[in-house]
Amino acid sequence: MEDIKRLIAKHKFYDGIFAVVGLIGLFVGLVTLTALILDLAVDGVPRLSWQFFTEFPSRFADQAGILSAWVGTTLVMIVTASAAVPLGVAAGVYLEEYAPKNWFTVLIEINIANLAAVPSIVYGLMALGLFVYQFGFGQSILTAGLTLALLILPMVIIATRESIRSIPSPIREASYALGATKWQTVRDHVLPYSTGGILTGVIIALSRAIGESAPLITIGALTFIAFLPAPPLSAEPPFVSFQWLMDPFTVMPIQMFNWVSRPQAEFHLNAAAAGLVLLMMTLVMNGIAIYIRYRFRKRIKW
C-alpha cells in the first residue's frame, strides 16, 4: 500500500514538473517576441518622424528615410495580390468543386504540398533565370510582384480550399435542385460564403510576402534607390501609365537589410526604425485577418 502511494506521488510529481516545463517552453517564445519588439522600439522610436517617411535613403544616417522603400513595397504588393489572388482562388475552386479523382489531380495536390516546402530563395533563383532574363522583365517591380505571387500561391490555394470545404453540401444541393449550373452554384453560393476564409488567408499570405527579402535580393533588387517609380496617373492623355511596372525598386525589408549590414551604429538605428514600421505593417495585417475571420464566423450560421 505504501509502495503504491509512493508510486502515485512520484508520477504526480513528474506530471507537475512537466506542467512547469511546458509553461517555460511557452515563455521562451513569448519572451523572445517581447524582447524583439522592445529592442526595436528602444532603438527605433526616436528615429520615427514624418521626415523618416518622406525622405529618400542617404549617406547621412540622420537624413535617411524610407520613402522609396514603402512606395516600392506597396507597388510590389499590388502586383503580387493581383496575380496570386485570382490564380490561387481559381485553382482552389477547381480542386474542391470540379476536379475528378485522377492521377492529374493527385499530382497537383502533391505539387502544392511540396511547393510550400521549397525555400523562398529558390523562387528567387527561378525568377532570376525565367522572368529577368528569359522573359526580359528585368529587375523590375513586375518581376518582384510575380515572384512573391508564386511564393504565396500555395498559401492562397490552401486557404481557399479549406474555406470552400467548410461549406455544407446541402447549400450546393439546394442550388442544383433549382436548376443552377455548376458555375452558377460556385459564383452565387460557394464563393460568397467562403469569402471570409479566403480573405483571411490572402491577407496572412500577403503579410508573409511583405517581409520577404531573400527572393527579391536574388532577382537583383537595388539596395539604394533615391527616386520613385513613374506615377501611375498623369494629367495628360492617356492618363494611366504602367511604366512603373518596369521600374527598378527597393522594398522595406531590403532597405532594412542594407542598413543593418552597415558597420556604423547610426545606420543600425535607422534599421530598427524601419524594422518597427515593417513589424507594425505585418502585425496590423494579421490583426485585420483575425478580425475578418471573427466577423464572418459570427455572421454566417448554417
Place this chain on the structure above:
Amino acid sequence: MASTRSRIRHLRERLIELILLLAASSSVVITLGIVGVLVYESAAFFEHVSIVDFLTDTQWTPLFDDAHYGILPLLAGTLVTTAIALTVAIPIGTITAIYLSEYASHRTREIIKPVMELLSAVPTVVYGYFALLFLTPLLQILMPELPGFNMLSAGLVIGIMIIPYVSSVSEDAIRAVPMHLREGSYAMGATRLQTSVRVIVPAAFSGIAAAYILGISRAIGETMVVAIAAGMQPNFTWDPREPAETITAYIVQVSLGDLPHGTIGYQTIFAAGLTLLVMTLVFNIAGYVLRKRFREVY
C-alpha cells in the same frame, strides 16, 4: 431557341472549367520552372567544374583568381545552423504542442495560440537584426571571445522562429488522436504525462514527424538571419561559435554584387540553389517514408 441557349450555357460551363483547370495546373508549371531553371544553369556550371570537385573540395572561392568550387564549407554552415535551430525548436515545439493540447485550459490556448503564430509572422530580416544586435551581445557576456558574426546566435534565433511551425502542426496531429485512447489510458490510472508520452505521442507520431520535416525545411532555407548574423565568409568548420557562410547566404552575397549574366560566378548560385533544393527534397522524402511507416489508423 431553348436548345441554342442551353448549348451556349453548356459551352460557357466547359470554358470556365478549362480556365479553372489551367489555374490549378499553374502549380505544376511553377515546379517545372524551378527545376528547369536550376538544372539548366547548373548543367552549364558542371561543364566547368566536375561534380567530384564540387562535392569534395574543401574550399569555396569562386570569385577569386584561384577559384575553388567545393560546396562543403557552405554545406557545413547550413548544417550547423540548422542543427542549432532544431535543438531549440524540436524540444520546445513538441513540449509546447503537448502542453497546449493536454494541459492548458481552453482560454489559455485561445490566447496563446495566436500570439505564438505571430512568432512566424515577424519578417526574417527583423530576426536577423535581433540576432546580430541583441542576442550576440548577450551571448558575448557569457562567452567573451565570441566573434560579432557567429553561427550560434543565428541558429538560436532561427530555432525560435520555427517553433510555431513545429508546434502548430504537432498540435493538430496530437488533437487528432481519438479521445477514447486518452480515456483508456486515464482509466488505467495513468497521469497526463504518462498518457502524453506513452499513448498520444506514439499515436500522433506520423503527424509530429511531418512537423519536424517542415521545421527542417524552414531552417535549411532560412536566408536573411544567417546572411545578417552569421557573416558572409565561407569557413569550413563545425564549431558553432565561428562565423561561416551558408548556401543561402552565399546566394544573397552574390546577388548583392553585380555578376554578369552567363558567367561561371553567376552559375554558381544556381548550383548552390540546386543543392539546397535537393537537400529539402531528401528530407521531405525521408519524412514521407517515416510517415508511411508510423501511420496509425483508427
